[in-house]
Amino acid sequence: MRIGVVTFPGSLDDTDAARAVRYAGAEPSRLWHADRDLHGVDAVILPGGFSYGDYLRCGAIARFSPVMAELIPAARAGLPVLGICNGFQILCEAHLLPGALTRNAGLRFIQANVRLTVSNVRTPWTKGFADGEVLTVPVKNGEGAFVADEPTLDELERAGRVVVRYADGAPNGSARDIAGICNAAGNVFGLMPHPEHAIDPLTGPSADGLGFFISVVNALASAGAGARA
């Protein structure tokens, strides 16, 4: 089984995402923004960073990359996709997820360890967690305040598409303390916190974040992914 990690110009946490995949027992496969090809991977991670310098608007340029032309239809067809931080912003810009990420409430970049409550354990990325499980994961962003109109927020809540929520209040002004959401099918998941930085207590606040990567590996295994490879 292979999980693709896309590198855009300005991606920064791509190495970390690939390491997390490796720690979860799968093979990371590096995908290049200019490639119109997903190389047959079984899932894709859009990592954190500042794609294209985040010029114009976070994720606004990356979403027009050649690789996204392949990824968008594949995601709509059910390919598991995880967007972390800048990856979440790209997913919103690509309209694979609703809403947008705007400037932090304090107008400053913030790195902090936050507690997240998992509130949807049906997605391929969260199946391994218990409902309501609390994780300690770092957040680090300048534009991480999730916003959407009220009907959209209501619909996200009603459909259980709020996947993770800040347990102690959003550090960045996110609406309804939302830290991450998924699409209606549940295969596309974006979050601002960085689970790839919480895979080993040596280099992060916990190993709680590893659960997202193990979940998808197990979900893919039980779906028989990789068997064709």
Place this chain on the structure above:
Amino acid sequence: MSGEDTVEVAARTPDVPQPFKELGLTGDEYQKVRDILGRRPTAAELALYSVMWSEHCSYKSSKVHLRNLAPSAGQARYLLAGIGANAGVVDIGQGYAVTFKIESHNHPSFVEPHQGAATGIGGIVRDILAMGARPVAVMDALRFGPADAHDTARVLPGVVSGISFYGNCLGLPNIGGELAFDPSYAGNPLVNALCVGVMRHDDLKAAVATGAGNKVILFGSRTGPDGVGGASVLASATFGGAGQGSTAGDDGGRVAKRPSVQVGDPFMEKLLVECCLELYAADLVEGIQDLGAAGVACATTELAAGGDGGMLVYMDAIPLRDLSLTPAEILMSESQERMMAVVKPERVAAFMAICRRWDVEATVIGEVTGDGMLTMTWRGGTVVKIPPRTAADGPVYQRPFARPAGLDALQAAGPEKLARPAAGPALRDTLLRLLGSPGLADKRWVTQQYDSLVRGNTVLAMPEDGGLVRVAEETGLGIALATDGNGRYCALDPYLGTQLALAEAYRNVAMTGAVPVAVTNCLNFGSPEDPAVMWQLAEAVRGLAEGCKALGIPVTGGNVSLYNQTGATAIHPTPVIGVLGVHDDVRRRRGAGFAADGAEVVLLGTTRDEFGGSAWAEVAHQHLGGRPPAVDLDAERRLAALVIAAAAEGLLASAHDLSDGGLAIALAEACLRGGRGCAVVLPGDAFTALFSESAGRALVSVVRGREKEFAALRREHDVPATVLGITAGDTLTVEGTFQVPLPELESVWAGTLPAIFG
């Protein structure tokens, strides 16, 4: 127009008046250029010499002293490249080498704090990249005027946002540094940035242009009008004194010098980093040089001077952002995110292909020649034709130096007569006052704006004593870094003050469990034209040289920043010392915080009654006088060896160095970081025990059940120790004296900077 000022024109018109003074050259220096060339320089040549001979680029005032830092054979045993290269390179074993350097960006950060600090990060990162290494972490040592001063509210948030903007977007973890406040930095903040990079031994690159016929390629951002004269006019001159500006803090120089500050694009720098590393991996580069101060002038001159031939540059080929630039301006521009490489002709196509892959513009702008001259053409004429070494080497000044007139009186006015708290409540108040003072308070307001996690190898970062980064995932090999400086100590005695900074950085690295192996330095001083400042510089360098010899570790490089002075008032002499350590297994790291209940708390080292230049004298009495604490580098070596050995054997639950604010602050910090209290009994006079700043001390807690082994080990290392008590509960308790609940400590410590900076 200067566009037509060719070598031929210059030879024909010797008497044309030239603006050498405006460009920062003295009359003597200008005459020397004329003597070297045998004619007047062209406008472009004058520009080139003016920036290359600036204090910032030539080290003309400090060079005679810096020679003392050359390491002896014993110190240099781990060194692959030393002073003179862009940065020193240290062998850390397992085939890995590390290069690190600290550099100032003080003047630009005062004029335009955000971009000044941002481009300081950018510049030091390119220095490390030019050695062939992948940059893996940055640190910043920051010094400002009083935290509540009007202008600090402009400078500090701007500097921090600049470092945050540039470093975060570049994807380099910020793993530590310093934040200090003192009135002496009010008009001259110090912004020193350190970068460390890792490479395999074989990857070491040289900044030389060799092999006639090889192509010179300029790549990265286009050249624009930003930063023209930054090295000469801005960084090598004092700011105007009061009277030039309209109001205090609104310095007269600021508006006029604003165009001299560069503008950074960290996205381009990230592309440049990845592009260079791919070029190195494909072995396409013969020589490489970053473009920093003095831009194309410096890069071409140094590459040519370092090589065996000469260089021909077609200036018309240089891609410009502003087509109206003159050759002189193109040479002086400090546009950021540019590199220059020397490439064999048959490899140019492969070089260009990798640049295209990373969307990095690359242009052949010249070639290596065999004539020993640096020649530049522009619109059909020759605008530069000079022997490159004459520009690269620059003048050397033996500037007069003299012990400052007021120093005897300053040293005589010691802290002995200051009123000292004695009773428990007064000691408690003193602790809380110190803990809440801006220099000792929680730095999270600053550090939470930095990404310390990116790349996934950060094992320890601020607020720990030193940063610790994993290099090899398989073996746990890692590197530790700390920077320290204390301008107050150095004002009292620059020789001792520098050794104290060195000792503290050395100690901080050892606290992580790493073995200190190399030193970098950033020497921040006032005007070298003041004999008192030159004396401070000479003493500091002598202290550093002798200190490093005593510790057996080499200085591998550094930077000198002079003219940190507004009018006649210089900053405190402030050498900032960075120490690099090697950790053979980062999985055994220990933090500063009390990590477990019931652990024995032990104070290592000897406490004397030493308060000259102390945090207590400053905070409680606004006093600076007397002598700084004594230095015993042999004791420092023993202490470091003990902590490293004890950490390796798993005897320590925590280790924290003692510095500003003494034991009292160290205890409070260990409690706060571990979220765990302690109960201690103080030996001797409580005030001295709590607040003295004697050097060579550390606070450790011992793993339960290993106390006897630790006691035996510390006797073996001949380190004095006092068992103070145990970790427990949720108060900091000094038996018979006072106790403070942790929440109270936390609120005092954490509240200060947010209250000031919002």
